[in-house]
Amino acid sequence: MMCVRRGRPGAEEDIQTMNTWFNKFGFATPSGQCIDPDGKEIKPALEKFRDQINQSNDDISCCLITLMSHGREGGYILGKDGIGASLEEIFPLFNNVLCPKLQQKPKVFLIQACRGGKRDAGVSSTDQLSIETEDNDDVDEIRRLPTASDYYVVYSTQKGYVSLRNDVIGSRMIEIMDQVFSVHGMEWHIGDLFTKVCTQQIW
Amino acid sequence: MMCVRRGRPGAEEDIQTMNTWFNKFGFATPSGQCIDPDGKEIKPALEKFRDQINQSNDDISCCLITLMSHGREGGYILGKDGIGASLEEIFPLFNNVLCPKLQQKPKVFLIQACRGGKRDAGVSSTDQLSIETEDNDDVDEIRRLPTASDYYVVYSTQKGYVSLRNDVIGSRMIEIMDQVFSVHGMEWHIGDLFTKVCTQQIW
Known part of the structure; x- marks a missing residue:
């Protein structure tokens, strides 16, 4: 540490x-x-x-x-x-x-650690929340969201490296995705699916 | 697509x-x-x-x-x-x-897509596998690993942005980690723990 x-x-x-x-x-x-x-x-x-x-x-x-x-x-x-x-x-x-x-x-x-000097002012959510205050009045409060959230980005290779594609079968990542999704696609969380896709590309 | x-x-x-x-x-x-x-x-x-x-x-x-x-x-x-x-x-x-x-x-x-032109020659694993070939001879085969694998990197903020730290309580991410780990730390997978840490920082 x-x-x-x-x-x-x-x-x-x-x-x-x-x-x-x-x-x-x-x-x-x-x-x-x-x-x-x-x-x-x-x-x-x-x-x-x-x-x-x-x-x-x-x-x-x-x-x-x-x-x-x-x-x-x-x-x-x-x-x-x-x-x-x-x-x-x-x-x-x-x-x-x-x-x-x-x-x-x-x-x-x-x-x-910081990764630059930008500060995110955020954005008002399209949702409205009603919250109860101590004196039990309902107050409408607008949630604020970060500018970017809920992103999930999958890259087929590491930064700086080539990505594999077979001329006949197609891309390696898509091939493995197809295999993993065929077995677990309807049951698993997306995070678990792509962890499996990642490890299966290694072995 | x-x-x-x-x-x-x-x-x-x-x-x-x-x-x-x-x-x-x-x-x-x-x-x-x-x-x-x-x-x-x-x-x-x-x-x-x-x-x-x-x-x-x-x-x-x-x-x-x-x-x-x-x-x-x-x-x-x-x-x-x-x-x-x-x-x-x-x-x-x-x-x-x-x-x-x-x-x-x-x-x-x-x-x-490719993310550069580097190709990974990999590295011999310290494990040895015995595999059976069709004529039933045992053959020692050395697994090859990518140069880098099994990394899990957690950043406290997005690329380009500041990271939050309270002068009294400490860093925001560490604070939320402490909360999430206190409830789920001994049961959940690390991926689920940090997904929760991430979403809890938003709300």
Whole structure:
């Protein structure tokens, strides 16, 4: 866990909450306490954590990496000196080549940070809610929604990579979707369907 | 549904498969048949589709937008003339401001396209599989994995936007995680937990 405290009141509360859940879920924390590094120390700290995992003799079923700090547009998380580290360079540190110990194990990243300076003013919902106040008058209140919500985007490949299509059968993702939907399409939640489509493309 | 056929053998099979599932799931297709546009026609075609949704008197429970074509690094999907349209400009066409009819309804995007030119050579798994061949000899086969798999990344905000943190309580996402995990943390799948965290941040 990394948490930058400087200029981030509320950080201690986040650390406390995360520690509670680390304990409840039985996560070990080989890198010791929460770190609060400079920008250039972020990647080496994660590499050290990764190497400890690789060298461990224990069975490891899951890895949770929590990064809480200021952030900047373009995928940067900042150290306490305001210097950024690129998330696109951080994620691969734990891939199947560099972290064989975590092959086929979930690698969960929690990124609590800004991703730019835009603020969403939201939009009035077309729904109206009647709510009861303490003196029991009905008051009409208009819900506000974020500008964008309820999106579910499925890509056939990872960012930067080619996508597979067979000249005779058609695209690989569509083929696997067809297989998975044929068995589970009328019963499962869309999230479970596409998790299955994703894993089935790997094997 | 959009599907570029030029230089994409197998495209007809994809269209057929998708049409089967559009029908099975009972999707109406107000924009008619599958389109095969030039690059500059993609956004106007989607705007027309969106306007038909907005003007519909029917209840609409879900919207599925399937875009199948060549693609290019940086988030571009190409028309049949090779001119690209930016996905970052396409997604907002259906947001809560521009498409009020779909407020609180799932907007599902299937993007079957390349996202760059990289090819993943993969990595040998640390597992070994014994498989039986037709003549019943046991053969050791080494599984190959993609370089990156089993990642689950949670961001506290949308790309480009600020993230909320209360000076006293701590970060909004961590606060909601704590609430959701307290009720469901020991029972639910991680995907369901963070779907709940996401929706609870909206309301």
